[in-house]
Amino acid sequence: xxxxxxxxxxxxxxxxxxxxxxxxxxxxxxxxxxxxxxxxxxxxxxxxxxxxxxxxxxxxxxxxxxxxxxxxxxxxxxxxxxxxxxxxxxxxxxxxxxxxxxxxxxxxxxxxxxxxxxxxxxxxxxxxxxxxxxxxxxxxxxxxxxxxxxxxxxxxxxxxxxxxxxxxxxxxxxxxxxxxxxxxxxxxxxxxxxxxxxxxxxxxxxxxxxxxxxxxxxxxxxxxxxxxxxxxxxxxxxxxxxxxxxxxxxxxxxxxxxxxxxxxxxxxxxxxxxxxxxxxxxxxxxxxxxxxxxxxxxxxxxxxxxxxxxxxxxxxxxxxxxxxxxxxxxxxxxxxxxxxxxxxxxxxxxxxxxxxxxxxxxxxxxxxxxxxxxxxxxxxxxxxxxxxxxxxxxxxxxxxxxxxxxxxxxxxxxxxxxxxxxxxxxxxxxxxxxxxxxxxxxxxxxxxxxxxxxxxxxxxxxxxxxxxxxxxxxxxxxxxxxxxxxxxxxxxxxxxxxxxxxxxxxxxxxxxxxxxxxxxxxxxxxxxxxxxxxxxxxxxxxxxxxxxxxxxxxxxxxxxxxxxxxxxxxxxxxxxxxxxxxxxxxxxxxxxxxxxxxxxxxxxxxxxxxxxxxxxxxxxxxxxxxxxxxxxxxxxxxxxxxxxxxxxxxxxxxxxxxxxxxxxxxxxxxxxxxxxxxxxxxxxxxxxxxxxxxxxxxxxxxxxxxxxxxxxxxxxxxxxxxxxxxxxxxxxxxxxxxxxxxxxxxxxxxxxxxxxxxxxxxxxxxxxxxxxxxxxxxxxxx
Numbered sequence: 002x003x004x005x006x007x008x009x010x011x012x013x014x015x016x017x018x019x020x021x022x023x024x025x026x027x028x029x030x031x032x033x034x035x036x037x038x039x040x041x042x043x044x045x046x047x048x049x050x051x052x053x054x055x056x057x058x059x060x061x062x063x064x065x066x067x068x069x070x071x072x073x074x075x076x077x078x079x080x081x082x083x084x085x086x087x088x089x090x091x092x093x094x095x096x097x098x099x100x101x102x103x104x105x106x107x108x109x110x111x112x113x114x115x116x117x118x119x120x121x122x123x124x125x126x127x128x129x130x131x132x133x134x135x136x137x138x139x140x141x142x143x144x145x146x147x148x149x150x151x152x153x154x155x156x157x158x159x160x161x162x163x164x165x166x167x168x169x170x171x172x173x174x175x176x177x178x179x180x181x182x183x184x185x186x187x188x189x190x191x192x193x194x195x196x197x198x199x200x201x202x203x204x205x206x207x208x209x210x211x212x213x214x215x216x217x218x219x220x221x222x223x224x225x226x227x228x229x230x231x232x233x234x235x236x237x238x239x240x241x242x243x244x245x246x247x248x249x250x251x252x253x254x255x256x257x258x259x260x261x262x263x264x265x266x267x268x269x270x271x272x273x274x275x276x277x278x279x280x281x282x283x284x285x286x287x288x289x290x291x292x293x294x295x296x297x298x299x300x301x302x303x304x305x306x307x308x309x310x311x312x313x314x315x316x317x318x319x320x321x322x323x324x325x326x327x328x329x330x331x332x333x334x335x336x337x338x339x340x341x342x343x344x345x346x347x348x349x350x351x352x353x354x355x356x357x358x359x360x361x362x363x364x365x366x367x368x369x370x371x372x373x374x375x376x377x378x379x380x381x382x383x384x385x386x387x388x389x390x391x392x393x394x395x396x397x398x399x400x401x402x403x404x405x406x407x408x409x410x411x412x413x414x415x416x417x418x419x420x421x422x423x424x425x426x427x428x429x430x431x432x433x434x435x436x437x438x439x440x441x442x443x444x445x446x447x448x449x450x451x452x453x454x455x456x457x458x459x460x461x462x463x464x465x466x467x468x469x470x471x472x473x474x475x476x477x478x479x480x481x482x483x484x485x486x487x488x489x490x491x492x493x494x495x496x497x498x499x500x501x502x503x504x505x506x507x508x509x510x511x512x513x514x515x516x517x518x519x520x521x522x523x524x525x526x527x528x529x530x531x532x533x534x535x536x537x538x539x540x541x542x543x544x545x546x547x548x549x550x551x552x553x554x555x556x557x558x559x560x561x562x563x564x565x566x567x568x569x570x571x572x573x574x575x576x577x578x579x580x581x582x583x584x585x586x587x588x589x590x591x592x593x594x595x596x597x598x599x600x601x602x603x604x605x606x607x608x609x610x611x612x613x614x615x616x617x618x619x620x621x622x623x624x625x626x627x628x629x630x631x632x633x634x635x636x637x638x639x640x641x642x643x644x645x646x647x648x649x650x651x652x653x654x655x656x657x658x659x660x661x662x663x664x665x666x667x668x669x670x671x672x673x674x675x676x677x678x679x680x681x682x683x684x685x686x687x688x689x690x691x692x693x694x695x696x697x698x699x700x701x702x703x704x705x706x707x708x709x710x711x712x713x714x715x716x717x718x719x720x721x722x723x724x725x726x727x728x729x730x731x732x733x734x735x736x737x738x739x740x741x742x743x744x745x746x747x748x749x750x751x752x753x754x755x756x757x758x759x760x761x762x763x764x765x766x767x768x769x770x771x772x773x774x775x776x777x778x779x780x781x782x783x
Contacts, residue, residue: 002338003054003084004349004357006283007038008512011056013088015332025056025082025090032066032075033060033512034521040077040112044163046120054084055122057112059104068107068522076183077102077110079124081161098163099124101183102152106130106139108527109201115336117207117214121158121166123195123232125202125218128154128240130527137595137625139540140528141223141249142579146198146240150191151184154240156202156218156232158195165192170235180472196230198262200239204334205232206281206297219278219299220265224530225252227278228265229310236263245270250580267310267318271310275301278505280335280348284552288344289362298346298713300332303506307332307348307360324360330507333553351507367441368394372433378451378549383423384448389433390417398438405432407450418715423595428547449549451746455485456551459495459543469560470523470537471630472593476557478519482543492517496542502556503527510537523559525594529578532561532589560592564626565634573611573639574603584637590628599623600637610642612781614664619662620679640666643774646692646747650678654685654752665690666776668749668762677758687752688760692781693744698768705734705771706746707761711752714762717745727754744780 002013009027010213013020033040037059045053057079059066065073078101083094103752109127111713117123128146129140133153138144146154149171158169163180165172171190179191201221208215213234216232230238239258242248245268247255258264281299297310305327313319331350338347345361367589371391376383389402404412406421407429421430435443463479470476478497482490497519499511511521526532536559566575568584575582576599582588590596600613600622613622617636622628626635636741646668650661660680668690676683694716704721706712711725714735721735739745751760765771 002347002357003042003044005039005042005056006355007040007509008033009039009058009748011039011042011090015088021090022089024084024088025092027058027092030061030092032061032104034066035068035107035510035524036110036508037066037075037077037107038294038509038512041124042109043114043116043122046116047161048084052083052085053081053092055079055081055098055114055129055161055660057114057124058539059110060100062101068524069105069131071105071133075104076100077112077126079114079122079157079159081163096163098122098159099152099157099180099183101181101459102126103133103145103183105133105136107524111199111202113202113204115205115207115216116161117158117216118211119166119214121160121214123205123216124157124159124203125199126152126155126157127201127203128199135458137597138579139519139525140578141241141244142597144241146200147242148187149197150179150187150189152179152191152193153183154197154199155191155194156196156199156205159193168234169195171191195234196232196236196238198236198240198243199230199462200244202230203278204280204333206283208283208297209337210283210286210295215282217266217281217297217299219281220638221277221279222271223249224528225250225271226268227271227275227301229267229278229281230263230265233263237261237563238263238265264772267320269320273304275306276504277302279333282335282337282346283444284346284685285337285344294585298335300327300348302331302333303329303504305329305331306337310628331504363441365439365441366395368392368398368400368435368437368443370433370435370443370446372448374431374448374450375450378454378456381424381452383450383452384420385423385431385446386418386420387431387433388418389435392417392433392435392443394435394437396437401436403434403436403442407431421451423452428452428454428549451547452547454545454547454549456549457482457484457487457490457494457543457545459541459551459553461539461541461553461555464539464555464557466555469558469592471560472523472525472591472595472628473595474523475520475619476523478521478539478541479782480517480541480543482541482551484543484545486547487545490543490545494544496544498540498542500538500540501535502538503531505534507538521664523593526559529580529588529590531560532591532594535559560630562590562592562628562630563632564588564590564596565597565630565632567634567636568600569636569638570605572606573600573637575600575637585634592628592630594628596626596628597623598626598635599638600639602642611639612642612645612664614638614640614645614666615678618679619676619681623689624679638666640664640776643780644778645781646690646749647781649689649691650681651687651689652681654687656687656689656750664781667773667779668760669773670758670760672753672758674757677753683758684753684755686758687750689751690747690762693783694745694747694764694774694781695744695778695780696739696741696766698766698780699739699741700768701736701738701762702732702766702768702769703736703771705732705763705765706749707732707759707763708751709757709759710754712760713750715746715748725750725752729757730757747779 009031011025041057111127177185459482709730714722
């Protein structure tokens, strides 16, 4: 059995025993932060003759395991290696088949790879967490899986040599190879693509009893749906337009998919408490009783359940629990393999620091042992109380407890508790097996006893319990440890791990890293929903010279910040990170987290058209806000359609380098020495307002400008004010006769050279007292 570890080791289990030496250690060639690492392994069907195995791993191409830094980010790759009879892999045998698969945010790498019955290698690739082309578009707003020209959000299919099978769906003139750069020209198709439109197809499985190549793809959902897809050539499963059988983010806009998209064959909602589909495996016909034939088993990482999916009478599928109580963060990968003359289901789990477990069919299920001990260390003679009260028999039978105390002494009891005295100093591995009334015996569980050696005492000195992290900032971990026998432990006796906890499940974030000082970059939440239920758990383990270890944990919380998105007038619709909200909307964010906000044109409750004018931070209708350290409100100002003037802001004084276009309801600005708008400097900028003005009265109007610096005003094509020079704040005016109700072209040019910046436009007439020209008397160009 071949087992991959995230840290980059390929391990071998032979005859149920984990070999001490890894077959391959990728070392510094692999990035292991976030969800990166050595993620998948496949064995060539012709392994007996060619000894070929295939690995999917995150390649440290630039000596950096950065995220959201395209010039230094690592990427995923698929490579072929040779595994010798001695269960070792020479790294020099690597042949890269598919390279530069993007990993922009560190998560959603997918990484499963298997051979189909057609003899071709299939590979699943996630959407990268954030859009490789727009790193601020993450989670449900990440549409990278829609890009046909990039190997992301896809199922890939290649030959064992990396070639393109003749019947791959994209072989025409609109396609190209993507195996060396991970992409081709936009608008074309990658020839390696077999299916697309997937979010994080973490695991998939082939049906061993199908006449051809038939497989299911388990795709992890965003916030609402987990899904299973039937693998089909050329299929587009719809992400990020669809989640499950519904529109992205919906539980009601569901049903048949839009043209060109394919619905999953089975979905389940996260309201069940199960929230992350992981491993899957078809039950081979004949290895278990016939009632299991055609069953598809799949696991959920969060609720610790393996489900059985079987065809239902009349069509569709029926889902029932197969195994429950596995605990959170369990059943990551599943596969059937040899056992006792037939086959059993094997699965991996993060439990116990990482385990491979087996489920075999039997009429009498074996019991499960559990043991604790107290104290586990001290000076001899050391009296230890052992407790096996957590042991269980699935059939409820009375257990017999088989103890081995690690010093050659064994004991059998019918009580779950026993005691033992260790008379001499030493490190002892006490073991427990339990036996049920029918003679079935559990696997052994162990506990380490240190007689004459005191375990070390670690302490986390930084960050403190009150510290809060900010997205994108460097977090420095500092720790110490003392030991009664060794004194102060050196830094290489300390090891840190960091786990991201999210909504009841975990994601690996920083793998085991030695040192008394370790740094990492603080992550962003997966999406807006995750801001309320995610945090980091720091684990510091100290190990003394005798091998005795002590671990302590500390939770590091994000700096949560209340952000209010408001509209003026209130009650209008906004978008934030792909989610629609109605202003004012109060959100929980993290300091440093990027919020992509949008203020779309719309109608209000009375059916009147509303156009975006400006954001309170000066940004355009759609822009990114980096969450500040303290609570803040951002207001989008709208105007009624047909009112106000079109405003073009330029980051130069000569109306070049356009940066922003919006609707300004009126012209009455005093920017002081600050910037007038998003992307515009505080000095040497210009603004051009254009549109029409509609007078109320038929008489001579006086138009008055207030400016610092230059300004020019035209009404009905006539220059009314020409004050185009550097100067302090002052007013200039001119007159023109207008007729009531008619619309007259208006253009106002303004520039700021330096110092304070002021721009205003007012009018007056015999019947109209002086006022800033109101929005309802102005209209944008037709």
